[in-house]
Amino acid sequence: MGLKRNVSLATALRYKGQGPMLAFILHRIGGSALFIFFTLYILSLLGMSFANTIFSNWVFQIILLVFGLFHAINGLRITILDLFPKLIENYRNAISIEWVVYILVVGFALFVVLRNTLGG
Amino acid sequence: MAARTLPISKRGFNFEMFMWGFTRFTVIVMYGLILAGLIGGLILSAQTGANLADILYWAFFPNVSQNPLSQVWMTILAKLMVIAFVLAACGHGVHGVLEILDDYFTSVGARRWARNFIITYAVVASLIAAYVIWTS
16 A cells, blocks of 8 residues: 555545544554553553553543543444444444444543542 | 455455454453453452452552452462453554554565564563563
């Protein structure tokens, strides 16, 4: 695949991509966020205290939860559709359900993080 | 949109096909371990009186927190589950990172280097994680 795609992110989301394209992009961002998390986790296990400091930062926690949870929930949707190919006909509905689940889960997670941060 | 009906026997078997299956397998393993970990954590929490959050925190960061579990078999089981989760996550991540890198590295040499680097990183990171979790 060449690098000269000549398609901007906005164009990709506007054209036929739309919801599935957005899910694809967020899945990649989430995977990258989890890769960073995993690297920090290994550094933490090695006894590097700065990794624990980053883990306890509420901004890092929010970024990780927003993208990491999307990766997990979207991954579950992909796995289900891969294992049951007949469901692929309803993939747009599956993405809609995924968004509802994601908003509920991430909303609760953010509430907990912010409540702890604000000392509630 | 028609459903895909190509049987597995006709899809061929190469590195990409193997890693596709491996990625799906590891993600199912991770979901299973998360479910088993939460249920197991709740059971241990009820048996020992320890806080569920303390158990999960200790399981993932045994080098910076106290072991809240009282019996040896609980400790061994928890450590084995976390090591299995880390290995599954690492295996799953290898393929994901490679897919992203393959989209941006277009030459054969760069892709080979990326593949070697990521696989080496995954092996080293997995060994470090397994060693520290087991010996903490």
